[in-house]
Amino acid sequence: MFTDRLYKTAKPIWEASYHHPFVQGIGNGTLDIDKFRFFMEQDYLYLIEYCRLFALGSLKAHNLQTMTVFADLLHSTLKVEMDLHRQYAERIGIEKEKLEQVQPAATTVAYTSYMLNVSQRGSLAELVAAVLPCTWSYYEIGTRLHEIPGASEHEFYGEWVKMYASTEFGELAKWLKDLMNELAEGKREEELKWLEDIFVTTSKYEYMFWEMSERKEMWPIEINS
Numbered sequence: 001m002f003t004d005r006l007y008k009t010a011k012p013i014w015e016a017s018y019h020h021p022f023v024q025g026i027g028n029g030t031l032d033i034d035k036f037r038f039f040m041e042q043d044y045l046y047l048i049e050y051c052r053l054f055a056l057g058s059l060k061a062h063n064l065q066t067m068t069v070f071a072d073l074l075h076s077t078l079k080v081e082m083d084l085h086r087q088y089a090e091r092i093g094i095e096k097e098k099l100e101q102v103q104p105a106a107t108t109v110a111y112t113s114y115m116l117n118v119s120q121r122g123s124l125a126e127l128v129a130a131v132l133p134c135t136w137s138y139y140e141i142g143t144r145l146h147e148i149p150g151a152s153e154h155e156f157y158g159e160w161v162k163m164y165a166s167t168e169f170g171e172l173a174k175w176l177k178d179l180m181n182e183l184a185e186g187k188r189e190e191e192l193k194w195l196e197d198i199f200v201t202t203s204k205y206e207y208m209f210w211e212m213s214e215r216k217e218m219w220p221i222e223i224n225s
């Protein structure tokens with residue numbers, strides 16, 4: 001299966017993400033809330049762009065069934081996943097409206113611009129190769145953290161773990177994997193390699209997103225405006 005190949009190639013990056021101090025901090029409940037706040041703010045901006053990818057997925061779909069699932073992905077990201085961020089914002093004391101006005105950090109801009117660029121100029125297969133590490137790796141991280149005793153009951157980080165370990169989220173990842181395999185069928189090695197490169201690149205960006213959040217890194221240079 002093509003997704004087995006993708007998984008095998010990106011595995012060292014995914015492992016580094018899982019073992020990243022930020023991710024482990026969510027799992028054992030010791031993560032500094034300020035770092036989590038930074039992450040959730042940037043992630044909210046990230047998800048807005050991620051939603052645009054799902055809208056593009058509907059646009060590029062070859063049949064109504066695929067079109068419908070992308071519409072579902074769009075809807076559940078906007079309504080369910082982003083509700084998690086809105087709820088955390090309320091708990092941390094950030095106003096809902098403020099969430100959309102946060103300044104995007106360098107890595108957030110780089111990651112979302114890359115994903116959108118690849119998806120806009122490419123076919124549906126390229127779009128799926130770009131989004132697959134996002135959904136799939138969060139589900140993997142969620143389910144692995146869920147196995148840590150107490151992680152999903154943690155009074156602050158528990159909700160986050162439960163969201164990404166949920167069967168609903170897992171189904172979306174599974175559906176994208178199945179679609180990736182379907183679209184890879186009959187493609188030449190050169191094309192498969194290109195899809196693999198995209199998958200590896202967004203996997204690296206996923207790692208960079210954890211690293212950026214751990215460091216609360218914005219831009220190397222700022223101006224007062």
Ligand SMILES: Cc1ncc(CO)c(N)n1
Binds near residue numbers: 133
């Ligand atoms: C950066 C990032 N990747 C993937 C997901 C999963 O939707 C997310 N919320 N944020």
